[in-house]
Amino acid sequence: MLVALVAYTVVTAVRLWVAYDEMVEARGRLLSVEASLRQEGLDASPATLAEAESQALSAQVTFRSARGMLDSEPLLRVAGWAPLLGSQISAARAIAGIGYEGSEISLDGIAALRTLNAMTAEEDGTLGEKLGLFVEAIEPQMEAVEHRLAAIRLRREGIDTRWILPPLSNFVEQLDARLVRVEESVDRYRHGRAVVNHVLGFDQRTSYLMLGLDNTELLPGGGLIGIYGVITFEDGRIVERSFSEVDELYYGWQARSGGEYVEPPGPLKRYLLRDWTWNFAVSNWSPDFPISARQALSFYDRAGADPVDGVIAVDFAGLEGLLAVLGSVEVEGYGVTVDSQNVTEEILARIGKPLRAEDGKHAFARAVAAETVENTLVADQDKWVALAEMLDRLTEEKHLLLYVNDHEVQDSVRELGWAGQVRVEPGDYVMAVEASLNSSKLNLVVERELDLQIELDEAGTAHHQLILRYRNGLDDWAPSHDVQLVRDIMLDGLYGGYLRLLVPPQAELLEVAVDGRPVGAEEIIQEAGKASFGRYLPLPSGSQAALMFTYSVPAAANVSRATHEYRLLVQKQPGIRAAPLDVAITLPPGAGVESVSLDGQVLPDAPLKIAMTSSADRELVVRYEL
Template identity: 25%
Template sequence: PLVQKTVDKLILASQVLPQMLGYPEEKTYLFLFQNNMELRPAGGFIGTYGILKLKNGGILSFVTDDVYNLDKEYDSKVPTPQPFQDYNKRFEWYFRDSNWSPDFPTAAEKAQWFYRLEGGPENVEGVIAITPTFIERILALTGPISVPDYPYEFTSENFSDQLEFHVEQNFYKFEEKAQRKNIIGDFGDILIAHALSLPKDKLLTLFNIVVEGFSEKHAFVYLNDSEMQKVISQSDWDGRVKAAARDYFLYVDCNLASLKSDPYVKRTIDYSVSWDGKNNPIARLTMTYNHTGEFNWRTTRYRTYARVYAPEGSALVKITGNESDVAVSEELGKTVFGFFKVTEPQTEESVILEYKLPMRLAKQPYSLYAQKQAGTVRHQLNVNIDWNGRTAEWKTDLNEDREFQIN
């Protein structure tokens, strides 16, 4: 099935891949390294960005930089989204926080807007983004990589931790703070060279890793050319928030000043639907945060502004476990419930939402689209549905989007 999915996706994407890869004209892309150890709505904190230039299927240049080097040169007057103001006391919006929307096309357009606003000199034709998880998968295929002038060997098991140690704790032995992320560009050049020189018998595995990276939302593409972007969307490479005719949810965390705690916060989502005394369908969503970390240079208490995207027209009945008022809004064709939540290290906390689903769903056969947040790693997922007297139960994970239905 994976091989077939890979072939199907590549056949579809082949309509735009030559152009995308710079044939016959050179292409320039904004590159985002979204660190999912510090989870943000569209994948992870943008600590590093770059400019990638492609020509005739090859890389002309790939230059990366610390995002703060661009941000610090600009005096922003753009107000941040309200949760940054309320819970981080951060009032000026910069490029590094541009991926506030969980919809990657929206986030990619905002990233380009900030790049231009802050004086980025390149005229880019789209955005390519990845998380460290995607790199770890490639490293598992290429084998360990060392970067000249640095004492590290990067493997699929240690890449994220080793890189974080360098840029936060050890960089001063090698360079000034402004250059502390130079190692990422050097590493990227070597990784790309290794990947492109893999033997032919490993190429299908590489293609599988790339396709899985898109389906598991650790790699994303957004092209400014609307016709090419349609094909990217049909290939499911765009990380968009999906439309769903029936039941749907997307749970989105935004790490607010919680350091790189996310790998240590294990999450379980329990989702159920039942009926109240007035014959209304009631959804109950429980998110359990199990914080296995400690207080140290890498991890701290987990502070998240969470948003639950539900079918448009859903109405909140009650919520427990939250630490702020609930902000209700409409976005991307969904009703959104937003709230603040803190989980201390070595504790387990839950937030429980109950909301009435739109009555338009009540007379239809039941189906659920459970969408995975970009950058997350295998949340546990338990689904229990009672729909007009028919029941079903599933125990799985959110390694990728999941669909459920009662026939």
């Protein structure tokens, strides 16, 4: 009897292993599909799509076969009643069903990419028009994906992970990670569709206030507003566009209001505006772009301008990125060709030097902006994919920002990561915010580095020392440029930087020092849901300085479970260019690190000293045991 029972168990285990082995093979094919499509992205070739389709169909057949074996094999059906073995068989059936649905999702994705390929091959229609048609055309596939994801989630919830053993448990862990990514992709599509339809005027005709941000004269919300425009969209096309001088808006407001005065924020008044009113050009004092956008709209409305549906802002880095894809642009009337390498300095060189006196001091910048906006929407088909990828990168790096008056659409903008808002999330937080308050373009040459050292104690308090190292590189830049240009845009070479450090609201400031000398904070306030510590830092040409903030954040780490977790979000200020960022974390005595991840990716060897760049928001998660 015992021998028969052992034989029965062995045979059942072998059949279960055969089914598992088939599923591993099928999973490998789906991973191959994912890798090939991820590598080529939206620009996947017909050959790549054909190979991916073949692999997905093969995986589908294999998962169907494994599921059939698990459902129909008599020994496995009987073994399903055994407590531990039954849990393995039940989990294997669920995984086979999940694999089959995953194969279908892969096929739906391939069909969507084929639709994109077909549309880019058609010659009629602009990028904006085709974008709207594309999101409509792939709606059936996306609905099918959502239904399949719901089926997968239901099967996954039926797997009791307490009783399944390796290798099935490893399979489920990997499934969970990939399922989250697929669900996030579908959510991004839904939010993207809402934003495209609204902003590009597919729902109804829309008009947007466009801000040209000069991030060589940095402000917290991206840069000095040098020019502005109004762009009207209908069915994916620009039907009206105009760009104007900011001075015209200012003087129109002052004439209309009889000289209205709006009190500026304290540092802006002390170091730049003095007796002048707060105004449109410097309205973006908040590093939270939705707040800055609403403030710009407030000054815009004061001038009696026509209502708009939201705000689009782009800085010089955004302009450079677009021209890197679009190619050079010949600026009509000026005999000048600008490209991604020279556009910033060509615009700066022509501020205050119009062809005609009546054109205004930013006439050249307005001409470049108008040409670039137009060329973006009517770009050739072979540039569409690269353009879409560049726009996504520029929004991630906060060189292109969007604010929509409609609250539901703005929620989608935020979910896509295009809003540039100060994020409120559990854990620790830091954002270094910079403002140039000496009316010069020195952010073109000022270099900076960030060094953040964090020591965690047993209670979960994080003790911080953040050092911001600055160097005014004008002495290196000036010799290769026209003497008068240097004088015009760099003045006397003194960089007047006002620095704010945004940290969790419960943070306690201990010290502010410059080059090791305590100087204290000029301002300690709460803004955008954070504590804010402010300090002015003058930096003459060729000099360097280190500004250090020492502070502590209680309850920065979650120590309520056996595995403690420390989360740190380092947010990038809108408009500022990437800088080196070094983070070093010291755990409490006796603690052992379990894992370290950066931006959702687990880092090999779990390092506690990490060198990166502040090109975008960075999120660090450290799990440790104590």
